[in-house]
Amino acid sequence: MTLLAVERIKLLSTRSPWWCALTALVLTGGFTALVVSQSNAQFPATVSATQYAYSFGMAVIMVLATLAVTTEYRFGTIRTTFQAVPNRAAALAAKATVVALIALVIGEIMAFLSWGMATLIQPEADLALNSTADWINVAGVGPACALAAVVAMAVGILVRHSAGAISLVLIYFLAAENLVTLIPGIGADIFKWLPFNVLHKFVTGDGESAGGATYGQPLSTSTLSPWWALAYFAGFAVVLLAIAITTARKRDA
Amino acid sequence: MIEAQSLTKRYGDKLAVDDLSFTVESGRVTGFLGPNGAGKSTTMRMMLGLDNPTSGTVTIGGKRYAELHHPLRTVGALLDARWVHPNRSARAHLSWMAKSNKISPKRVDEVLDIVGLSEVASKRAGGFSLGMSQRLGIAGALLGDPEVLLFDEPVNGLDPEGILWIRKFMQRLADEGRTVFVSSHLLSEMALTATDLVVIGKGKLISQSTTEEFVARATDSTVKVRSPHLDRLRPALDRVGATVTTTDDGLLVAGVAGEKIGELAMENQVTLHELAPQQGSLEQAFMQITGDSVEYHADLETEAAEQPAGHAAVTN
Ligand SMILES: Nc1ncnc2c1ncn2[C@@H]1O[C@H](COP(=O)(O)OP(=O)(O)OP(=O)(O)O)[C@@H](O)[C@H]1O
Ligand SMILES: [Mg+2]
Numbered sequence: 001m002t003l004l005a006v007e008r009i010k011l012l013s014t015r016s017p018w019w020c021a022l023t024a025l026v027l028t029g030g031f032t033a034l035v036v037s038q039s040n041a042q043f044p045a046t047v048s049a050t051q052y053a054y055s056f057g058m059a060v061i062m063v064l065a066t067l068a069v070t071t072e073y074r075f076g077t078i079r080t081t082f083q084a085v086p087n088r089a090a091a092l093a094a095k096a097t098v099v100a101l102i103a104l105v106i107g108e109i110m111a112f113l114s115w116g117m118a119t120l121i122q123p124e125a126d127l128a129l130n131s132t133a134d135w136i137n138v139a140g141v142g143p144a145c146a147l148a149a150v151v152a153m154a155v156g157i158l159v160r161h162s163a164g165a166i167s168l169v170l171i172y173f174l175a176a177e178n179l180v181t182l183i184p185g186i187g188a189d190i191f192k193w194l195p196f197n198v199l200h201k202f203v204t205g206d207g208e209s210a211g212g213a214t215y216g217q218p219l220s221t222s223t224l225s226p227w228w229a230l231a232y233f234a235g236f237a238v239v240l241l242a243i244a245i246t247t248a249r250k251r252d253a
Numbered sequence: 254m255i256e257a258q259s260l261t262k263r264y265g266d267k268l269a270v271d272d273l274s275f276t277v278e279s280g281r282v283t284g285f286l287g288p289n290g291a292g293k294s295t296t297m298r299m300m301l302g303l304d305n306p307t308s309g310t311v312t313i314g315g316k317r318y319a320e321l322h323h324p325l326r327t328v329g330a331l332l333d334a335r336w337v338h339p340n341r342s343a344r345a346h347l348s349w350m351a352k353s354n355k356i357s358p359k360r361v362d363e364v365l366d367i368v369g370l371s372e373v374a375s376k377r378a379g380g381f382s383l384g385m386s387q388r389l390g391i392a393g394a395l396l397g398d399p400e401v402l403l404f405d406e407p408v409n410g411l412d413p414e415g416i417l418w419i420r421k422f423m424q425r426l427a428d429e430g431r432t433v434f435v436s437s438h439l440l441s442e443m444a445l446t447a448t449d450l451v452v453i454g455k456g457k458l459i460s461q462s463t464t465e466e467f468v469a470r471a472t473d474s475t476v477k478v479r480s481p482h483l484d485r486l487r488p489a490l491d492r493v494g495a496t497v498t499t500t501d502d503g504l505l506v507a508g509v510a511g512e513k514i515g516e517l518a519m520e521n522q523v524t525l526h527e528l529a530p531q532q533g534s535l536e537q538a539f540m541q542i543t544g545d546s547v548e549y550h551a552d553l554e555t556e557a558a559e560q561p562a563g564h565a566a567v568t569n
Binding site for chain 1: 298301302303304305318319321324325330332333335336337338339340341342345348349350352353354355393
């Protein structure tokens, strides 16, 4: 508990998490408003459509998570941290927990803000959350962001430099996975199992929240069920974090 | 008490610390002296468990750093004053450190007061001058009221007032019975601060002794001699194996103590106008001692003799 409080003080006593949170909210909120206000009889607003921009917010949250650890390396405070808490595994696990919790909160605010705005912009549209799929599509954004943040932080621990780690995380998240589909023959099969594609499956399911797939976000090609998809990504995040922590324990701070 | 045993650190091909063994006693200020790149900071990082020794161990009160419970309460350290997030306030910086080792939040204000930063406690640390950053670093070191304090070049970049403040401060900490280990590359600075000295060069131990002994060894090597009868004194000096250099107004003699020169003069009925140990060459002598630690014993005396006399020690 002490270590969680320490990491919370550290994270919230600098400005960048606040800026990142604000950026995530403005970006997803703005984009959602744009999409939803353009809806019409042919393309009705759906629950899925209100979360169209969640991945932008998630990208910003991953930047926040990466910076949470790379700035410690940049300014040397990681050494002060390890000096105060020589058990590096405990210190870094606590940091990952705090970062994940903050990502969870931002993710939920982001998702419900987008959904709430949509209900105001299109009062007539059927945006009620009346199925599990609807709920997961909105409330599931938080846990998805939390796990994505852990992945980003693990990359931050491994790479240590802000620019390098952020580029790696964003290029992978926004481009690299999709590029895999271009590999002839096996590309699509590999893509099915790539982590962020699987995570997207958790959020969007089979498109039930889009009222028949056409009126929402593009769907994931993963064949897992939403809950297995979440478990799969969580496993990926934990393994990556374990690798990062093991590395950090062995090398010089 | 700090104890290093055969401490060795290799970075790739570079042997930064080479089989270093020494002890640091409590109740005294022990200087850790060596030229740039000697391995002082590396040794201190290993003391704090930040860098892993390639081989050997260093213990604090018999324990490795990682074994200490709430280590900030046992060891306070200022290795680099810039290890602070520039957007965090001084108080926030100390608060998380205190929290991590279950130190009362009241102590944060106490140490801020001790180092004189109370007024800027809620200002961004990034806006601090170097002197203020050093003070914040010292506040962090004092936070846990530790038995052992490590400072890496704490006076670097400070003005004379700041230097004096730190010097007095470290002496007070030692008087309270604490172990104070402070590094520097300036013998002149350490001569004023430390009672004991651990001297290293190129990662190797050169000497561990009291400061007095080391200073004596570093400076006694040359004596300035003026006399109207140098033609008679010189052969006598040569016979006892002294290294003699002629200068404008006399001789510079190395390898023989001043007393011995006086006796030789007496035996040879030589009048002396001046017989003066060259205290001024403190820093130069030190540079020769550490400059090439391996060949030091062979070279110190001749090189010291070749130095022009009377060059004042460089003080920071
Ligand atoms: N992380 C590192 N990687 C590679 N080499 C290193 C590393 N840290 C130190 N060194 C090398 O080890 C040697 C000792 O460095 P160190 O910083 O310990 O010296 P120092 O005595 O503190 O010097 P200074 O008075 O300049 O602070 C130097 O040659 C340095 O280049
Ligand atoms: Mg150094």
